[in-house]
Amino acid sequence: MDPISGLLAGFEVILTWQNIQFIFIGSVIGTLIGVLPGIGPLAALSLLLPATVALPPVGAVAMLCAIFYGSMYGGSITSILVNIPGEAASVVTCLDGYAMAKQGRAGAALGMAALGSFIAGTVGIVVLCLAAPMLGAFAIRMGPPEYAALMLLGLACTILMIQGSALKGAIMIGLGAWLAAIGMDIVTGEFRFTAGSVDLSAGIELLAVVIGLFGVSEILLNVEQSARGMAVKAKLSNLWPTRADWKASWAPILRGTGLGFAIGLLPGGGPVTASFLSYAVERRVGKNPETFGKGRIEGVAGPEAANNAAVSSGMIPLLSLGIPGNAVTALLMGALIINGVQPGPTMMIDRADVFWGVIASLYIGNVFLLVLNLPLVGLWVQLLRVPYAVLFPAILLLALVGTYSANRNLFDLWVMLGFGVVGWALRKFGYELAPLVLAFVLAPLLEQSLRQSMVMSPDGAMIFLQRPLAAVMIAAAVGVLLLVVFKRKTTTLVGGTA
Amino acid sequence: MLRAGRNDTGNAMARLDAAVSLFWVLLGIALCWSSMGLGLSDPSGPASGFFPFLAGLLVLGGGVGLLLRHVVTGGQPAPGEEIAPQFWEAPGAPFRTAVLIVVVGGMIVAVPWLGFALAGAVGLPILFRVIAPDKSWVSAIVTGIIAAGGMHLLFAVALGTPLPRGPFGF
Numbered sequence: 001m002d003p004i005s006g007l008l009a010g011f012e013v014i015l016t017w018q019n020i021q022f023i024f025i026g027s028v029i030g031t032l033i034g035v036l037p038g039i040g041p042l043a044a045l046s047l048l049l050p051a052t053v054a055l056p057p058v059g060a061v062a063m064l065c066a067i068f069y070g071s072m073y074g075g076s077i078t079s080i081l082v083n084i085p086g087e088a089a090s091v092v093t094c095l096d097g098y099a100m101a102k103q104g105r106a107g108a109a110l111g112m113a114a115l116g117s118f119i120a121g122t123v124g125i126v127v128l129c130l131a132a133p134m135l136g137a138f139a140i141r142m143g144p145p146e147y148a149a150l151m152l153l154g155l156a157c158t159i160l161m162i163q164g165s166a167l168k169g170a171i172m173i174g175l176g177a178w179l180a181a182i183g184m185d186i187v188t189g190e191f192r193f194t195a196g197s198v199d200l201s202a203g204i205e206l207l208a209v210v211i212g213l214f215g216v217s218e219i220l221l222n223v224e225q226s227a228r229g230m231a232v233k234a235k236l237s238n239l240w241p242t243r244a245d246w247k248a249s250w251a252p253i254l255r256g257t258g259l260g261f262a263i264g265l266l267p268g269g270g271p272v273t274a275s276f277l278s279y280a281v282e283r284r285v286g287k288n289p290e291t292f293g294k295g296r297i298e299g300v301a302g303p304e305a306a307n308n309a310a311v312s313s314g315m316i317p318l319l320s321l322g323i324p325g326n327a328v329t330a331l332l333m334g335a336l337i338i339n340g341v342q343p344g345p346t347m348m349i350d351r352a353d354v355f356w357g358v359i360a361s362l363y364i365g366n367v368f369l370l371v372l373n374l375p376l377v378g379l380w381v382q383l384l385r386v387p388y389a390v391l392f393p394a395i396l397l398l399a400l401v402g403t404y405s406a407n408r409n410l411f412d413l414w415v416m417l418g419f420g421v422v423g424w425a426l427r428k429f430g431y432e433l434a435p436l437v438l439a440f441v442l443a444p445l446l447e448q449s450l451r452q453s454m455v456m457s458p459d460g461a462m463i464f465l466q467r468p469l470a471a472v473m474i475a476a477a478v479g480v481l482l483l484v485v486f487k488r489k490t491t492t493l494v495g496g497t498a
Numbered sequence: 499m500l501r502a503g504r505n506d507t508g509n510a511m512a513r514l515d516a517a518v519s520l521f522w523v524l525l526g527i528a529l530c531w532s533s534m535g536l537g538l539s540d541p542s543g544p545a546s547g548f549f550p551f552l553a554g555l556l557v558l559g560g561g562v563g564l565l566l567r568h569v570v571t572g573g574q575p576a577p578g579e580e581i582a583p584q585f586w587e588a589p590g591a592p593f594r595t596a597v598l599i600v601v602v603g604g605m606i607v608a609v610p611w612l613g614f615a616l617a618g619a620v621g622l623p624i625l626f627r628v629i630a631p632d633k634s635w636v637s638a639i640v641t642g643i644i645a646a647g648g649m650h651l652l653f654a655v656a657l658g659t660p661l662p663r664g665p666f667g668f
Contacts, residue, residue: 027605168579394645402653413606417606430581453543
């Protein structure tokens with residue numbers, strides 16, 4: 001199916017009253033999550049994932065994508081108005097956005113953030129439409145050895161995305177791979193690490209793990225502090241940017257879109273990296289770089305465009321190859337699997353309705369978000385006054401009910417709580433949890449492909465070198481690992497400890 | 499989170515961090531040992547224990563590396579590594595955290611008998627009060643009932659999810 005026909009078919013799937021409702025609800029919830037500091041998109045998606053289990057696959061994933069997009073849009077509101085980023089990708093928006101708000105230009109900053117995000121999101125989706133099927137058509141010719149090599153490359157890239165200690169990241173990958181191995185071995189039927197427990201024989205539920213690690217641990221960290229609602233002093237007027245604002249912003253939006261799209265494609269890249277890099281680029285290419293941080297609209301337009309473009313391009317490896325590039329796309333992959341859809345090259349053929357439906361839903365979601373963000377910005381600001389004492393316990397109950405509703409198994413609730421406590425403790429010691437989840441998702445696929453490859457190979461592991469594509473990907477994985485070592489060594493030499 | 503410094507609390511966190519690293523070493527050894535029991539290879543290729551063995555090696559290697567780093571650098575964090583300056587950063591944090599874990603655990607235990615709605619209506623007010631002690635019990639109870647009722651309406655009524663029911667039929 002060519003992209004135009006595919007997209008038209010996708011709109012046919014998505015343009016039902018029910019799906020539109022799901023996207024609208026997702027956009028509202030996402031914006032709300034983005035506005036409220038404390039709960040990031042990852043925690044929100046993991047907490048709300050169970051609520052989508054009962055929905056049809058297209059509606060469920062469309063709603064989750066809308067939540068992710070919405071949190072990106074909403075995150076800029078608190079950055080600009082109260083200098084507190086609603087989520088990590090909006091940190092750089094604080095610098096110039098809040099300075100603009102203090103100068104009485106909060107409306108222009110908010111307007112440009114929303115419009116820049118909309119433009120980048122739309123361009124990103126158009127490229128996604130063209131690129132994902134091409135990549136998928138290429139990937140469909142891949143066999144188990146190529147898949148095993150691809151998963152290996154994905155895991156190697158996971159190490160590249162680690163910001164802090166690579167050793168701690170490696171431990172998290174090992175832990176994730178081990179946790180994924182718990183349960184019955186699908187090849188031999190042997191039980192692994194179940195300690196005789198019937199509950200563990202089917203393995204550990206991904207949903208309970210991610211809700212615990214990201215959602216519950218986030219709440220535990222926040223509950224330690226006595227957080228309260230906050231007051232907003234900035235006045236809101238003239239949300240539509242002026243001609244001068246547009247003149248200053250169009251180039252940063254285009255640069256941010258291109259940069260964000262490229263970063264989002266890379267495993268380990270994502271909206272946070274994209275927004276920081278875009279800000280760095282704007283400072284470098286902009287006139288009078290010393291005025292950045294003092295209310296330059298380019299410092300809002302570029303990063304906001306970049307983080308939204310990265311969200312779109314992050315969907316390409318997920319939908320076409322079945323490889324999640326970051327923790328959020330790993331979670332979306334989990335949502336598809338829970339709904340009986342296996343992302344990857346065959347998805348375009350087996351579940352073309354979901355593939356194109358999800359892409360079409362991104363267009364709709366983007367329009368909803370623009371409409372929700374510009375006229376209703378005052379309403380979102382009022383939500384900052386919701387006391388956390390009400391918010392967090394209610395979210396915990398949502399997590400409990402949602403986790404239970406996925407499998408109707410009380411054991412999953414204990415898993416969720418256990419991983420919540422473990423995640424909370426690990427975060428205090430600087431352990432990043434995203435590599436654990438990525439390994440938890442990728443390791444079973446790698447193990448299965450590896451064992452299938454070995455069964456079909458008369459020459460053992462040589463099959464990975466005899467197949468050119470597999471050999472190239474393994475070489476790339478080795479290259480990535482060497483890059484990590486080189487990067488760390490350089491950092492150490494420049495000044496720090498490895 | 500802040501980078502750990504070299505003050506007393508930073509040293510305490512560095513020691514705790516080293517203890518966690520030691521735990522990884524022990525876990526890695528246990529995983530490798532158990533995996534070998536499952537078998538690492540058979541005539542067709544990797545056996546059931548092969549993959550968990552690799553995972554165990556990664557955990558063990560990482561743990562050993564962290565311990566070595568601790569010895570060499572005296573517990574300094576890696577560049578970009580964000581370790582909390584101290585385990586409990588705010589006054590009353592151990593109490594709030596413990597109550598939250600115990601109450602959620604209690605709710606899980608109570609769910610088969612009370613159902614989610616009733617367990618939530620009992621547990622949530624306690625959490626509200628612990629997080630915001632300045633609020634009255636009356637407002638905590640009312641908010642708890644509203645939140646639990648809303649959750650019941652969303653999952654059991656709107657989405658039709660079969661949830662455990664309590665003695666009152668919800």
